[in-house]
Amino acid sequence: MSLLQIKGLKVAYGGIQAVRGIDLHVEEGELVTLIGANGAGKSSALKGIMGLAADGGDIRFAGERLHHQPTHAIAARGLALVPEGRGIFGRLTVLENLDMGAYLRRDKAGIQADLERVLGIFPRLAERSSQLAGTLSGGEQQMLAIARALMARPRLLLLDEPSMGLAPLMVQKIYETIAAIAREGVTLLLVEQNANLALQVSQRAYVLESGSITLEGPSAELAANSQVRAAYIGE
């Protein structure tokens, strides 16, 4: 049984069909990526999974249906989304943001251990723990958004464009961290416009074009595919 199994997912905003019935699955422990151009419907697909956008289709997480569940209940099942544009709470401190990540957890000792773990992964956040999150740089905010999602100890982590708007050095650092998180056994679904990076770090990939999946397969194969290289890697 797949950890996440999606059949015929549709997402529409105000009459515009952003996602037109996609099938997708993520196995336990995998890092899967969904690549595509700007406006292909990648973020909409993630929002559909989290119950943030009107959707149709069948979404199963560990065998249970997520459809028509409120977002907070979907989060309680063990899905965490790092939203596009990071979505940190700017007027909360770094530490309070991390506490919000663990909002649904009651195991104080476990939360404390995870806090130390994420601050170990992102030492920069430890230095700024009592600062308001809005004062962090873009890269630090992205670190905080990922760290906050990890505080939930998710069974599936959804990442929406983690490289967006960041300097190349910071992008590299974020991707090293994503790879490290995957090695620890966290299952990830990564949405990315930067196909080159996403295909390097992932095992399997889907290509989304105008709301439909046009290609799928092992990332190494897609990275070698001339169509993909022409359209998304710029060769």
Next chain:
Amino acid sequence: MDIFTQQLINGLVVGSVYALVALGYTMVYGILELINFAHGEVTMIGAMVALMVIGALLGVAPDMPGLMVFAGGLLVAVPACMALGFAIEKIAYRPLRHAPRLAPLITAIGVSIVLQNLAMLIWGRQYISFPPLLPQGRHEFLGAHVTDTQIIIFVTALIVMAGLWLLVERTRLGRAMRATAQSREVAQLMGVNVDRVIAATFIIGSGLAALAGVLVSAYYGLAHYYMGFMLGLKAFSAAVLGGIGNIAGAMLGGLLLGVIEALGAGYIGDLTGGFLGSHYQDVFAFFVLILVLVLRPSGLLGERVANRA
């Protein structure tokens, strides 16, 4: 007697009541970006319910100490208004959660009218006197008079505000409220049940309003079905003065507005050569509101420019 000190004291006392009411406006606005115009009416219902209980207690046990009777009234009025706030949100605002912004605003005005008329039907249109239950002692203080009632009102309001501050800054619910105020969508992603947080906000705000209503009627010795209208408008002005959506701003704005109003009423006669008297007191709150909206729409402590209201 020193008029300045006297009016400063009077202003701080009334201002602490404005602050309690302003908190309800600002907390709801912070999360829903809705001006809950029915909030003033909740203060009135609080006063009326307390008066009913007080009347009953005095009827059954006329020898009960005044403070105990007063506390009895509060103990019923506050939970009753909390339930009312919960019901208002659930019945009037929740169905409009995804409607255009104007719809809940107009609904708020409708709720306000409904509550006023209900109160008029239940408690009548006459002024109801609030029995002198609180100690009436007077003290000399820096050349002015302070009454025990004033001290009780001011200290109660400050203690409750300190409690609210702790709740918002230090508890899990408070953190969820602040997170929801910043982004409802992301708060949901963290597992926050936003509907519950919104309900809690209305419940807490309405409890504060009930307390304010009881305190203000005890202070002036009067209650009336229309009293919530002016109190609500002034508290709304106080919330805007402090920066709507900002909790510390509502506290500061309330105290400041009370002081401005009291000093204005104290000196307006001298300043206009007796042409305008202290009954023009109500003008000051709205004068302040207009000044703030023109000069600093985000208020004293507000960060966001309130161009969305």
